[in-house]
Amino acid sequence: MLKIDNLHARVDDKDILKGLNLAIKPGEVHAIMGPNGSGKSTLGHVLAGRPGYQVTAGSATLLGQDILDMDTEERAHLGLFLAYQYPVEIPGVSNMEFLKASVDAVREARGQEAIDSVSFMKRAREISREVDLDPAFLKRGVNEGFSGGEKKRNELMQMMLLEPKLCIMDETDSGLDIDALQVVAKGVNAMRNEERSFVLVTHYQRLLNYIEPDYVHVLAGGRIIKSGDKSLALELEAKGYAWLEDAA
Numbered sequence: 001m002l003k004i005d006n007l008h009a010r011v012d013d014k015d016i017l018k019g020l021n022l023a024i025k026p027g028e029v030h031a032i033m034g035p036n037g038s039g040k041s042t043l044g045h046v047l048a049g050r051p052g053y054q055v056t057a058g059s060a061t062l063l064g065q066d067i068l069d070m071d072t073e074e075r076a077h078l079g080l081f082l083a084y085q086y087p088v089e090i091p092g093v094s095n096m097e098f099l100k101a102s103v104d105a106v107r108e109a110r111g112q113e114a115i116d117s118v119s120f121m122k123r124a125r126e127i128s129r130e131v132d133l134d135p136a137f138l139k140r141g142v143n144e145g146f147s148g149g150e151k152k153r154n155e156l157m158q159m160m161l162l163e164p165k166l167c168i169m170d171e172t173d174s175g176l177d178i179d180a181l182q183v184v185a186k187g188v189n190a191m192r193n194e195e196r197s198f199v200l201v202t203h204y205q206r207l208l209n210y211i212e213p214d215y216v217h218v219l220a221g222g223r224i225i226k227s228g229d230k231s232l233a234l235e236l237e238a239k240g241y242a243w244l245e246d247a248a
C-alpha cells in the first residue's frame with residue numbers, strides 16, 4: 001500500500017523528517033506516536049502533498065506509484081486521504097457542495113459514474129448520523145464555526161464518503177470525549193477491510209483500545225525509532241518517550 005524509504009523533508013529551511021522508513025501492507029492499521037514536534041503532522045502533509053513542504057531525499061510510493069511528484073488532487077484520486085489535525089475552514093462553501101465535489105472528482109478519476117445529487121444527499125445524511133453529526137451541518141460552510149469535535153466528525157464523514165485506500169488520521173482523537181471517540185472508532189472499524197490501510201497518529205493509548213492496530217511506531221526526531229505491536233503503546237503510556245530517545 002505505502003512504502004516510504006529514507007524520507008527527508010523540510011519546512012521553512014528546517015529539516016523535519018530525517019530518514020523516515022515505513023512500509024504498510026493492504027489491510028493494516030499502523031499507529032504512529034511520538035513527542036510533540038517530532039514530525040508526525042509533517043509526515044501527513046508531505047504524503048498528502050501540502051504546499052510548503054520540500055522533500056530533499058528519499059521516496060514514497062502509494063500502490064506502487066511514486067506520489068511525491070504528484071499534485072494533491074492526483075494523490076487523492078489514487079486513494080490517499082488525510083484527516084487533518086487542524087481541519088481547515090472554508091467559509092462560504094457549503095459542506096454538502098464540498099463533499100459532493102470531492103466525491104465526484106475521485107469517482108471521475110477512478111472511471112466511475114457521478115452520483116446523482118439526490119442519492120448523494122441521502123448517503124451524506126446517513127453518514128452524518130453514523131458519525132453523530134446533525135445533518136444540519138451539511139448546509140453550513142465547511143467547518144465554519146464547528147467545534148473541535150464537530151470538525152473531527154466532519155473529517156470522518158468526508159473519509160467515509162470518499163472511501164479512500166489509505167486513510168491517514170492525524171490526532172483525530174485529540175479533544176474528543178469518550179462518546180465521540182467511540183463514534184470515530186466505530187467508523188474506522190466499519191471501514192477496515194483487506195484492501196484499505198490506516199495510519200493513526202495519536203498521543204493516547206486510549207484510542208487503540210477501540211481501534212486495534214497491527215503495528216505501533218514511535219516517531220522522534222524525524223525518524224521511526226521504534227516499532228512494535230500494540231503492547232508498545234501501553235509501554236509508552238507507562239514510560240513516556242525519553243528512554244527511547246536516549247537509546248536512539
Ligand code: ADP
Pocket residue numbers: 011012014016034035036037038039040041042043052
Ligand atoms: P508533530 O505533529 O509531531 O507534533 P509537526 O510535524 O507538526 O510535529 O512539527 C514538526 C516540527 O516542524 C516542529 O518543530 C514545528 O514547529 C515545525 N514546523 C511544522 N510546520 C512548520 C511551518 N509551517 N513552518 C515552520 N516550522 C514548522
Ligand code: MG
Pocket residue numbers: 036037
Ligand atoms: Mg503535535
Ligand code: MG
Pocket residue numbers: 040041042085170171
Ligand atoms: Mg501534529
